[in-house]
Amino acid sequence: xxSLRGIYTIWYRDLLRFWRDKMRMITSMAFPLLFLIVxxxxxxxxxxxxxxxxxxxxxxxxxxxxxxxxxxxxxxGVSVVWDREFGFLKEVLVAPIxxxxxxxxxxxxxxxIALIQGILILLFAPxxxxxxxxxTLPQLLPVMFLVACALSAMGIFLASRIKSMEAHxxxxxxxxxxxxxxxxxxxxxxxLPPWMNILVKINPATYGVDSIRQLVLGAQSATSLGxxxxxxxxxxxxxxxxxxAFGLVMVILAMWSFSTQE
Amino acid sequence: MSNSHIIxxxxxxxxxxxxxxxxxxxxxVDQGEVFGLLGPNGVGKTTVINILCTLSRPxxxxxxxxxxxxxxQQSRVRQCIGLVFQDPSLDDRLTALExxxxxxxxxxxxxxxxxxxxxxxxxxVELWERRRDIVKTFSGGMKRRLEIARGLLHRPKVLFLDEPxxxxxxxxxxxxxxxxxxxRQQEGTTVFLTTHYMDEAGYADRxxxxxxxxxxxxxxxxxxxxxxxxDVISLNTExxxxxxxxxxxxxxxxxxxxxxxxxxxxxNGERFIPILIKELDTEILSISLRRPTLDDVFLKLTGHQLxxxxxxxxxxxxxxxxxxxxxxx
Numbered sequence: 001x002x003s004l005r006g007i008y009t010i011w012y013r014d015l016l017r018f019w020r021d022k023m024r025m026i027t028s029m030a031f032p033l034l035f036l037i038v039x040x041x042x043x044x045x046x047x048x049x050x051x052x053x054x055x056x057x058x059x060x061x062x063x064x065x066x067x068x069x070x071x072x073x074x075x076x077g078v079s080v081v082w083d084r085e086f087g088f089l090k091e092v093l094v095a096p097i098x099x100x101x102x103x104x105x106x107x108x109x110x111x112x113i114a115l116i117q118g119i120l121i122l123l124f125a126p127x128x129x130x131x132x133x134x135x136t137l138p139q140l141l142p143v144m145f146l147v148a149c150a151l152s153a154m155g156i157f158l159a160s161r162i163k164s165m166e167a168h169x170x171x172x173x174x175x176x177x178x179x180x181x182x183x184x185x186x187x188x189x190x191x192l193p194p195w196m197n198i199l200v201k202i203n204p205a206t207y208g209v210d211s212i213r214q215l216v217l218g219a220q221s222a223t224s225l226g227x228x229x230x231x232x233x234x235x236x237x238x239x240x241x242x243x244x245a246f247g248l249v250m251v252i253l254a255m256w257s258f259s260t261q262e
Numbered sequence: 263m264s265n266s267h268i269i270x271x272x273x274x275x276x277x278x279x280x281x282x283x284x285x286x287x288x289x290x291v292d293q294g295e296v297f298g299l300l301g302p303n304g305v306g307k308t309t310v311i312n313i314l315c316t317l318s319r320p321x322x323x324x325x326x327x328x329x330x331x332x333x334x335q336q337s338r339v340r341q342c343i344g345l346v347f348q349d350p351s352l353d354d355r356l357t358a359l360e361x362x363x364x365x366x367x368x369x370x371x372x373x374x375x376x377x378x379x380x381x382x383x384x385x386x387v388e389l390w391e392r393r394r395d396i397v398k399t400f401s402g403g404m405k406r407r408l409e410i411a412r413g414l415l416h417r418p419k420v421l422f423l424d425e426p427x428x429x430x431x432x433x434x435x436x437x438x439x440x441x442x443x444x445x446r447q448q449e450g451t452t453v454f455l456t457t458h459y460m461d462e463a464g465y466a467d468r469x470x471x472x473x474x475x476x477x478x479x480x481x482x483x484x485x486x487x488x489x490x491x492x493d494v495i496s497l498n499t500e501x502x503x504x505x506x507x508x509x510x511x512x513x514x515x516x517x518x519x520x521x522x523x524x525x526x527x528x529x530n531g532e533r534f535i536p537i538l539i540k541e542l543d544t545e546i547l548s549i550s551l552r553r554p555t556l557d558d559v560f561l562k563l564t565g566h567q568l569x570x571x572x573x574x575x576x577x578x579x580x581x582x583x584x585x586x587x588x589x590x591x
Contacts, residue, residue, distance in 0.1 A: 005367065086354065088352065
């Protein structure tokens, strides 16, 4: 009960701050939309059909949804660094709520914000020629949230040990861009050179992006665009198991890291 | 350990790689007491507070708050303490009200009294009219007041105040102290305070004087002042060194010199002044007599002033706050 109240309070504050900052909400949409419009339009003609009925724009759209969720949740750790720099973290750390609850609240807060950002991009689906069946959303949103939770936990864990904004910026760029570029957001991950294939397959983000793509594009893409590991093509359920396992490890690490904070 | 001690500190040590910030400190504080930790900046006062409020772990030694171990029973300790930090710790993107609401949720203040208490606190620090404003737009003094309101919101058993009234105008400071002392009377709140303001330390029932990581004296302000022995006479002369030597030779008085002034303590100072003026060969430029202050106690115990730069920076801060205050009117 005590912990739930703590989680809720931490989560609520993060959401409140996000809601206050409309500018951030809008500017963080600009980047993914820019990608979609420029690369989508620019490359669709040259690339032709990647799978039956799937041109490059359609292929990239779910990838960009994935990217938005990944980036936003990954970056959510910045709030921890921010709080440390502006002192508010002290108020949180001396509060009579467990550090485990603090880590959980932060993770959920970051994940919720990432989900909202993802949904905002999802609203543009019709422009890129995608129609989502009504049955898709109830599946897609929880999947997006799960991916967001896993990455958000990772972001919070890393941020909990970083003392300055500058260092955070550097670490994020060093980790986030490779993770996104090597996750199949921008190109199908079959037929890659062996070294790249390995990197892509050990990247947990790959499975997050793949699950979102399979749900958005439906069965038509599953066979030819899916991620194959050791000759086995991953289903949505299997993708999610990988993401969940990764997320679980990250959540535990984040909780441990907060518990041992001085 | 005995039950009447709400704070119990035993042989506390905190060592950073090559610096001993707190060096074998022991003391205890009674329920309802106002306890002051006095000393210049950087002698380990904040480190002691950080350990007591579970933000930092001691290298060795033990500390208990309300009977709970600050290392092994952290969450129980946290529930019964309130803190006003030296550095700002507000969320400046939220409103004053939202900051207090966050606090009351986290400290589980019953919803039934939440609103009323938040209003009471905000009125006390005169921020009720600004409650819906984003904290970022507040001046330094206003932020400080809000922080104090927040620290008191959950009616803690022990209230830690780390340099609480730094940068506050005298009026607000007095009102705040009235409130704190009232709270002590009504609810038996114990107040643990660090300060380098001498007059503020005067509110304390007992004072521990800290210097270089150690407690060098612990007593009531009156007792501490009485150790100085009588009145303090300060002289400014043509030649301070000569005056010092003369005082020693003629009256066996150990006088101290801080460069500008030669000062010493003596019983019945009023009667001694005429004698001094008549008899001293060194020409006296000015002479003053006063009752001993905690400054004198500190000087006597340590041989140095409460570090000057601390006082200076504080003065600057006060002037800044005051200037802002005036401009807003």
